[in-house]
Amino acid sequence: xxxxxQSLSKKVKETQxxxxxxxxxxxxxxxxxxxxxxxxxxxxEFKKSDCLQCANCCKTTSPIFTNKDIERISKSxxxxxxxxxxxxxxxxxxxxxxxxxxxxxFLADDNTCTxxxxxxxxxxxxxxxxxxxxxxxxxxxxxxxSICPASFNIVEALxxxxx
Numbered sequence: 001x002x003x004x005x006q007s008l009s010k011k012v013k014e015t016q017x018x019x020x021x022x023x024x025x026x027x028x029x030x031x032x033x034x035x036x037x038x039x040x041x042x043x044x045e046f047k048k049s050d051c052l053q054c055a056n057c058c059k060t061t062s063p064i065f066t067n068k069d070i071e072r073i074s075k076s077x078x079x080x081x082x083x084x085x086x087x088x089x090x091x092x093x094x095x096x097x098x099x100x101x102x103x104x105x106f107l108a109d110d111n112t113c114t115x116x117x118x119x120x121x122x123x124x125x126x127x128x129x130x131x132x133x134x135x136x137x138x139x140x141x142x143x144x145x146s147i148c149p150a151s152f153n154i155v156e157a158l159x160x161x162x163x
Contacts, residue, residue: 001053001054004054004149005054005056005149008146008149008152009146011152012145012146012152015156016142018159019142019145019155019159020142022155022159023135023138023141023142024138026135026138026162027135027136027138030135031162034134034135035132035133035134037158037161037162038129038130038131038134038154038158039130041129041154041157041158041161042129042130042154043130044157045129045150045153045154045157046150049149049150049153051111051150052110052111052112053111054111054148054149054150055107055111056147056148056149057126057127057144057147057148058103058104058107058111058113059102059103059104059107060102060103060147061102061147062098062099062102062104063098063099063120063121063122063123063126064096064097064098064120064122065089065096065097065098065099065120065122066097066120066121068121069120069121069122070084070085070089070097072118073115073118073119073120075118076115076117076118085097088100088105106119126144126148127141127144127147127148127150127151127154128140128141128144129141129144129150129151129154129155141155
């Protein structure tokens with residue numbers, strides 16, 4: 001997996017400009033069936049990709065924690081939300097709650113999530129490639145392709161499909 005992540009960095013650098021241009025065009029002229037296309041590409045990719053072999057997202061980035069996420073996780077820990085925030089979270093430049101440290105505090109040695117059943121919404125939806133109105137999250141997707149090999153593969157498959 002480490003080799004795959006190293007090659008991902010190289011592939012992202014090689015395709016960065018092409019990806020950016022692709023998303024500019026996609027926003028200008030969005031296919032009517034884009035959500036259906038993305039759902040299929042996402043499902044096909046995750047039949048082949050195993051997040052537990054990678055967990056690069058958990059090792060390198062932090063999800064945004066919504067107030068609902070914080071309440072749900074705090075409740076599962078049987079602590080007050082303020083204590084959860086103080087122990088685990090910071091406020092970033094966008095005024096969002098994010099983890100204090102990386103890798104994720106809740107990532108186990110075997111790449112499983114110790115709070116999987118109550119994990120943040122952002123984690124549940126990652127890498128957001130099957131999200132409705134996909135064309136609206138191009139900046140997020142451009143970040144995610146540099147983190148998630150599956151996300152990169154999905155974008156490449158989309159580019160090939162829409163040529």
